[in-house]
Amino acid sequence: AFFWLVSLLLASLIWFVSVHLSDREDAKLQYGLLVFGAAVSVLLQEAFRFAYFKLLKKADEGLATISEDGRSPISLRQMAYVSGLSFGIISGVFSVINILADSIGPGVVGIHGDSPYYFITSAFLTMALVLLHTFWGVIFFDACEKRRYWCLGLVVASHLLTSGLTFLNPRYEASLVPIFIITLCTGLWAFVTAGGSFHNVLKCLSCKQEDDSRVMMYSALQVPFED
Amino acid sequence: MITFMNNSDSEEEPCNERTSLMSAESPPVPSYQDGLQTTEAGEAQAHRKRRTGSSRSPNNIADGDMSDSGVPVRESALENEEEELTLKYGAKHVIMLFVPVTLCMIVVVATIKSVRFYTEKNGQLIYTPFSEDTPSVGQRLLNSVLNTIIMISVIVVMTVFLVLLYKYRCYKFIHGWLILSSLMLLFLFTYIYLGEVLKTYNVAMDYPTLFLVIWNFGAVGMICIHWKGPLQLQQAYLIMISALMALVFIKYLPEWSAWVILGAISIYDLMAVLCPKGPLRMLVETAQERNEPIFPALIYSSAMMWTVGMAKPDTAVRGGASQQTWDAAEDGRENHRSPLHADSQMSETRSPGPTRPITSFEELEEEERGVKLGLGDFIFYSVLVGKAAATASGDWNTTLACFVAILIGLCLTLLLLAVFKKALPALPISITFGLVFYFSTDNLVRPFMDTLASHQLYI
Numbered sequence: 001a002f003f004w005l006v007s008l009l010l011a012s013l014i015w016f017v018s019v020h021l022s023d024r025e026d027a028k029l030q031y032g033l034l035v036f037g038a039a040v041s042v043l044l045q046e047a048f049r050f051a052y053f054k055l056l057k058k059a060d061e062g063l064a065t066i067s068e069d070g071r072s073p074i075s076l077r078q079m080a081y082v083s084g085l086s087f088g089i090i091s092g093v094f095s096v097i098n099i100l101a102d103s104i105g106p107g108v109v110g111i112h113g114d115s116p117y118y119f120i121t122s123a124f125l126t127m128a129l130v131l132l133h134t135f136w137g138v139i140f141f142d143a144c145e146k147r148r149y150w151c152l153g154l155v156v157a158s159h160l161l162t163s164g165l166t167f168l169n170p171r172y173e174a175s176l177v178p179i180f181i182i183t184l185c186t187g188l189w190a191f192v193t194a195g196g197s198f199h200n201v202l203k204c205l206s207c208k209q210e211d212d213s214r215v216m217m218y219s220a221l222q223v224p225f226e227d
Numbered sequence: 228m229i230t231f232m233n234n235s236d237s238e239e240e241p242c243n244e245r246t247s248l249m250s251a252e253s254p255p256v257p258s259y260q261d262g263l264q265t266t267e268a269g270e271a272q273a274h275r276k277r278r279t280g281s282s283r284s285p286n287n288i289a290d291g292d293m294s295d296s297g298v299p300v301r302e303s304a305l306e307n308e309e310e311e312l313t314l315k316y317g318a319k320h321v322i323m324l325f326v327p328v329t330l331c332m333i334v335v336v337a338t339i340k341s342v343r344f345y346t347e348k349n350g351q352l353i354y355t356p357f358s359e360d361t362p363s364v365g366q367r368l369l370n371s372v373l374n375t376i377i378m379i380s381v382i383v384v385m386t387v388f389l390v391l392l393y394k395y396r397c398y399k400f401i402h403g404w405l406i407l408s409s410l411m412l413l414f415l416f417t418y419i420y421l422g423e424v425l426k427t428y429n430v431a432m433d434y435p436t437l438f439l440v441i442w443n444f445g446a447v448g449m450i451c452i453h454w455k456g457p458l459q460l461q462q463a464y465l466i467m468i469s470a471l472m473a474l475v476f477i478k479y480l481p482e483w484s485a486w487v488i489l490g491a492i493s494i495y496d497l498m499a500v501l502c503p504k505g506p507l508r509m510l511v512e513t514a515q516e517r518n519e520p521i522f523p524a525l526i527y528s529s530a531m532m533w534t535v536g537m538a539k540p541d542t543a544v545r546g547g548a549s550q551q552t553w554d555a556a557e558d559g560r561e562n563h564r565s566p567l568h569a570d571s572q573m574s575e576t577r578s579p580g581p582t583r584p585i586t587s588f589e590e591l592e593e594e595e596r597g598v599k600l601g602l603g604d605f606i607f608y609s610v611l612v613g614k615a616a617a618t619a620s621g622d623w624n625t626t627l628a629c630f631v632a633i634l635i636g637l638c639l640t641l642l643l644l645a646v647f648k649k650a651l652p653a654l655p656i657s658i659t660f661g662l663v664f665y666f667s668t669d670n671l672v673r674p675f676m677d678t679l680a681s682h683q684l685y686i
Contacts, residue, residue, distance in 0.1 A: 002635045005628055009667050011686075012675040019674075034678055041686040090631070094676060095685055097623040122683065129685055162685070169683040 001090040007048040008094070011041035035167065042163050045087070046156045049137065052083055053144050076145060077138070077194055084137015088130035096126040115170050124176060125166065128183045132162060135183075135190035142193045158182060320598040321641050323529040325634060327466050328600075328608055332633075334470040335477070335609040336616045336626060344423040345478045346617045352479045354378045359481040371483035375491045378484075382492070386499065386506045394513055409452060409468070413445040416471045458528075465527045469602050473609035477617060485614055486662065489607060493658040500652040511650050528599045598641070604653045608633050611661045619669050624676060628668040632660035 015037030022029055056079050063072035099122050110116040136155050143151030162182055168175045339345055351358070354377055357370035392401050418441050425432050448468075451461045480488065499505040612629050619625035636657025644651050679686060 001631050005631055005664070008672055008675075008686075009664075012671040013667075015675050016671045031682075034682070034684070037675060038679065038684055038686045045686070090627075091686075093627060094624055095680070097627070098676075098680065101623055118683065125683075125685055166683065166685040 001086045003048045003052045004045060004087045004090045007044040008041065011037060011044045014040050038163055038167075039160065042159050043156070045091075046140075046159060049083070049087065049140055050144065053141055056083065056141075076141060080138045080141030081134065081194075083141065084134040085130075087137060088133030091133055092126045092130040095129065096122060115172070117172065121169075121172050121176060125179065128176075128179050129162070131183050132159075132186055135186040138190040139186070139193050158186060320529070321638055324598055324600055324637060324641070327462060327527060327529070328605060328634070328637065329630075331466045331470050331473070331605050331609050332612045332630060334466070335473050335613040338420075338424075338470070338474055339477065339613050339616045342423050342427045344426070345474050345613075347478075348481075349478070351481060354381055355480060355484050357484075359483055367483060371481070371487050374481070374484040375487040378488055379491050379495055382495070383506075390506045390510050390513075393510060406449075406453060409449060410445070412468045412471060413448040413464075414441060416468075416475065417441055417444060420471060420474070462527065462529070465602060466605070469527075469605035470609060472602075473606045473613055476606065476610045477613045480610075482618065485610065489611055489658055490662060492607065493652075493654040496652040496654040500650055508650065526599045526601050527605065600653060604657075607654060608637075608657060608661070611658060611665070615661075615665050615669075619665070620673065624673060625665060625668045628664045628672070629661045632664040633657045636660040 015033065018033050018036065019030070022033060024030070056076070060072050060074075060076060060079070063074075067073065099119065103119050109118050115121070136159060139151060140155050143149070143155065162179055165175045165179050165182075355374040356377065357373050359367050359370055361367050361370060389401070418437075421437065421441065447456075447460075448464045450456055451464050476485070496507075499507040500511075502508065611633065612626060615629040616622075616626040634657075636659070637653070640651060640653050640656050
């Protein structure tokens, strides 16, 4: 979450500077700068996700070296999930909390001609974005780990695409539906990347207990470790 | 309200905030202790290793040279285990501190957002005499700097006074002072707070019920904090009084002064804890020399000490297992967890309790070293977040950003604590992050996010 915030900070700085250096009155230019700012922000978010991956990798190695059995207590996949989830949560919260706060107060939605479905679509979009960040986190970390750079590029491209689709916003059928399709596809991709499969799902759903035919060896005599 | 505040002396209490974070182990003092510490820390880790170690030591007692060669190896192995122990428990401690800090902030932010009273300007404390209602920016800045200087000097004087009292063993005076300040907090401030909350929600309440509620709340609080009580209840009371104190600060400190004070106090904290002549450091060292729990100070502790017993005969060869039975609850409570106020906020993470000589226990239990954080830290974190909630025009985004920044600062401080293992100030890193994030979010991120939201764009 901290990393996402820092990326947002830098992106806002860039946007702010660009706005101040430009002509305030020109609406088209301002809109263009906004698009530019959004694109820069997306790229910075992905860059910080990469930086976070590097940091976690280092921490993972550190934990592995000092742990008893040579493996770190958290797997990289779990870290990927957590990182994606936290990016998603902070991004979702930042996008939606002011809207939520306003929705309590008295007012009429869309009184100036905007869409009356603003709140509900914001809610759906935020949900999609949170899920997407989680999935992107998993795929991104896995791609970095296995050095599949085309996966990385695809994640960044889909993030840019999603952000771009929100620019079509008052036309919700053009933006919401594709975004949800992207969410589903990314979800499936992340599921497969994390090692899931149809077989796993079936096994999970049927709650079958695996019959354990292994024999457990137990020895009460333990060799002193240091010697 | 304002006259009372101006005349009462008890306002001094809140101003003496000192914060520091102390490591879980006492820094190496005499070598005997040292050996005990390291071995005991190592023991606390791998059960198997402990058992073999302790079962070996009786065998090795006669064998002088064997233990000689065995011990260096053992000690290096112990060091690694100690590191691992620190890191393993470090994560748990971080979470154990996140929860109370978050709770305190939630209470403060919820109150600020709902109860108008705490955001109205109704005068200032006598410690910040210069008003900020001046026409020019320069004048305002000057006034806030002067306010800060006065406030910080009050705090320094109080701290030095406290250290002197402690050095010359005037314990009764200190106890009396702390009891008085906690009385005031638990009764008076709670009464005001409750009054304002009831006013906001337009709830009718009669005086007898109110007095009954406040009497019960205050009495149980005094008992819990100064004497014995369930750990959770004590933690809850400490969080509540920190929140109340933070609310008072938010209300009575003028805008710019509050920010400058926050910055100045984190610098002061840094110096007071790390400089050799700093008052807090002297306090810590004095307490360690006397082998007492740091102070009947305002510290929040997240866990109790559990009984640690190690098998070992009396004639331990130096590296041998240490035998310390640390009494759990007794020591914990003897730490006199006094309520917040002011005097010393030391956050120590160290295991309290004098080491008592050995009783041989056969079973080895894990030692739960709780992390301790001073209540001043809670207060100032909450002041920062509360001010962000009260004054930021970007509303929730700024508050959230400050919240995340403070928690990350706390994480980093705890990490440093695990590395350095001595008293550390808990304020500087968090407050720096918090301030940076507050100003940048309020001025840079807010317009960006607002513009994006108005077009319903998502990034």
